[in-house]
Amino acid sequence: DAPVRAVISPSASLDRAARRVLAANWRRGATVPAGGLYPHQWSWDSAFIALGLRHFSPVRAQRELESLFGAQWTDGRVPHIVFDPLVPADAYFPGPAFWRSADVAGAPGVPTSGIVQPPAHALAAWETFRAAPAVARSRRFLERLYPRLVAWHDFLLTARDLRGRGLVSVVHPWESGMDNSPAWDVPLSRVVPLPPAELARRDLAHAAAAERPTDTDYGRYIRLARDYRDSGYRETPGFAVEDPLCNALLAAGEHALASIAAEIGLDPARHLARAQQVTDALMAELWDVTAGTFFAYDVVGDAVLRSYSIAGLLPVVVPDLPVATDLVKTALGDRFRLADACPVPSYDLTAADHEAGRYWRGPGWINTSWLFWYGLRLHGETGLADDLRDRLLARVRTAGFREYLDPLTGAGFGTDDFSWTAALTLDLIR
Template structure:
């Protein structure tokens, strides 16, 4: 393996071998017998889309363990097909809020009886991860019937999103909480959040502030709004039938990953000798429906509030992720936006999460400016698909180098690489590990 590439803020070069070894050590320390926690202190349970990114990295060194990661998550699947945002460790309820005692999922019809989960979901990158795990070692995958076991679960998961979550009737899945987007306090949600009350019934215990600087986390008022929505969703038994629920957003990131995962399901179906046409058709329909979220003056996609039909006019990393899809007509515009002043211009090392020209851009505050390793990894994947290999390699090189140099931080300043959030973060380690291996088909 060669040294990690990519210009940055100096320092001794870190070899790919060193990145791989350090990344693997982080993943090993965060392993909990059946799954990997995102971070030992701040995030002590299993998170849904985290596990998929983690599994992608793990598949490079242990496809079997990567498969176990997904098996543990699928064990929390609800009867309606949803894959929950969190599968809780019952021994760590006091270490994260809202925990199992808040959701009381075993009292909700259709939730699994053998494990406690959150009622919300996260972006559907799971089929994509399952396919990558299979590709890493097809013989082991076939021996363990990995695809046969998980294909029906993934089909049910997608059916839930395309059915009960098609709240706007557009063919796009709606999210019902900022936490479901994965980009929790993104500026995309600012306008709708002004309509959300902050007077939740739950006492706001903030164990997260024991592990991260308050200036890098959402405020107490924002948490009050988050809990108010979670309480209302929980108190309606998470049934997606609350006609006057105030937060219903169509997010380009969430729906792009649904389309990407439908294409992965088509590949899985083909491997199993099953027809995959329906999956490819759904991917095309989602890609076409995403066009309603494209904002020409921003040069990227944005989110739509289906309670009033308005599209948010803010440029975020969510709006660049459709680069992963080939069925739209905006590749050149998205590349121009990515490389323009809103994002990578100014020699950014990784992709900012929010428009760098915006007055409220903050390169240290959670999803309001910093660069996240999973997002830059997806952009690198997209750049590879559209033939921009040099820029893809630039991002991949910086993912590995910055991760190893800064003890695998949750996120970083896009231009200086300064670390923020918690350390020894699992998806950072997993995706840094993935970048040390040769490129493979997605």
Template sequence: MNDTVSSAATAVLVQNWRGRHTVPAGGLYPHQWSWDSAFIAIGLRHISPRRAQQELDSLFSAQWDDGRLPQIVFDPARDDYSPGAAFWRSDRIPGSPGVPTAGLVQPPNHAWATLLVHQADPVESRRRRFLERAYPRLVAWHQYLYTRRRSLASGLAAVVHPWESGMDNSPYWDAPLENVAGSFGQDIPRPDLEHADATERPSNREYDKYLYIAATYRDANCDDSDAACPFRVEDPAFNALWARSELALSVIADELGRVPVYDHQERSKEIALALETLWDENLGIYVARDGITGDTQKYRTVSGLVPLLLPGIGHGDELDALLRGPHFGLGESRLVPSHDLLAPTFDASRYWRGPSWFNTAWLLVEALNTRGAAADGQALAASMAELAGRNDFPEYVDPHTGEPHGTRLFSWTAALSLDLQVRQIEGK
């Protein structure tokens, strides 16, 4: 275990704690983000299981009446993020909580994180009735996805904005965004460029589409009807995390001794089976599909590798071979890139179009462990720790050189590096 990295990671999480939750980074991201908090809680459980529980409780307290967990819970004292609380005006939308939030969501990794936090200190968790509070919230969240976002034709949940995928600027979104006819038509506020170079971030043209789609959704009271959603894409990572979290919900229900509202294991199997409709035989990977046109997005991205998390996923061997080959270079690149190293659209420094991220590296460590490749998982975890510690816990890095990009002192980089370091010494 690298004690220096673990100590530094702990310091980042302490610095970014805001009393009830952790911000992703103090400058660029001053609010609470949904899937960030789940990843952060996974690291916090090694410092303070109670604080990790508070992290998730804080997010659950902002749940909407329809079950959605919002992408962002805004700090009312901060107005230096765009689009912020003034853009979303969530207090005017029926069913929103009593705190300002975005209307969008993010990938459903929360039940998995909740289970891991409980397992870090079951006695304290039971004393505080953590799972008893969390379970109905999580069921409502998953039911929202099943009833409001799932396509009856495919069985998969759709994201209605690139931001919902968590992989905002992926090549997956290029064609679906081009198919969106509208324009925001106003000045594009870009406070993000005060913290990162323009070459590392989405372009103004992309932001115009982002804000148009978000405004359209907001103005329809964040309804999930076709009219409110000019963008609707089925993403493999989003659905794989949903399936993985259903497995966690099954364990939580057993721990509580409850008869579940529905069979979580069967739901996970249904999602995994539906994911097979996203398999691209020529590319050897799962791809995204435009839910409006039906067109698949023929790119190899890290999102298409995330289904490796699921035990018994179809095409697991082919996906494993792709991960180790020249397109993703496991063991050759510093971390696994977010996009195909050989693709003409690869960009080593631009947001989700090539750089390596620490949360997807963590997911792939978990996938490798699931597949019995613990040595490869340990090697990837060691690379994470080395790059994180050497570069002040960056948001993402160049997959070839390890050069840091984005903001620094990034919370999930610290949390997930800490998690793997602690588990390595514990042999877990």
């Protein structure tokens, strides 16, 4: 399928343009994030994509999540990439030949990666159900997905509770979804990068080098992934961090699982108890009252990572979080400038190493901004939420469905026709 460049003019509505992007990126049961740069199915992308699809094609939204969970491993992990066997092997690096999932007992028939991504899926499944309950009931959508979502959260809270404090660790920067976040600089500095000659980067054919991670970053990503793979995807390599965003999505996801359980006639109590446990652990281990944010924890280095990233504000998506007001205050301060910067910057605007156009080191993203918007509404900050939504839509109208934007100028970066930008735009319009 040729990528469709969305032309947004006053005559073509944003809604129609967004649907066109999602139609062009649909591939026989799942949506690719972007045809050139990311030509397979990505885990948390599918959760965000379902949140948009549910408004005009609830069955497609359900299938998006079903196809992802169809590639779940028997240990419960949901791989971060499900490879499309029809796409040429060298279209994306590292591809199926690198991950070698076929060699692992318990991996599915379709080739996948072996690492994971943030658990946004239970929330997306519940919201997908809520958009069209009758269709979902007739397809037994929740009945079929629920045991898989439970196994996914079980995997995270057992295999990945590396410190035994009730929090999940990510063992690769790609698992955080915020690949080259400055928050990972210290733990990554211990990883010896592979030389550029051992990397076959394909991303630079689709996006400017200045907007992507560096070769040194990639050398470290590939070494970590290779070591994890060579342990049979069991032993965590020299990188493990407790990320506030992953843990917040898990807590919010357990609340969603409680709603799902009740809907299909099961007892929601264990999910509410788990949500509370993860929320308590977040507060006890990652909250910094003086800084007014959550910080990630470096499990290997046994130290707090005092880096102000948007991930530290995103526990605002957790119902009953006792510090939501503090997070909003931090967001309104100089580091994130919620009142005028848009999308919400991925990283501290006042930091010396903030880079307005380089991937997760500064630009604003629609998915993390959507999560902040969702959290604002959850905690009754309707005025701030409406204002953020209006400014996000204005940015997309001007820049198109870009991957990420300069939060101060609105300039677009990365790939165009990016699926979660289009999908979450559709959700924000409603």
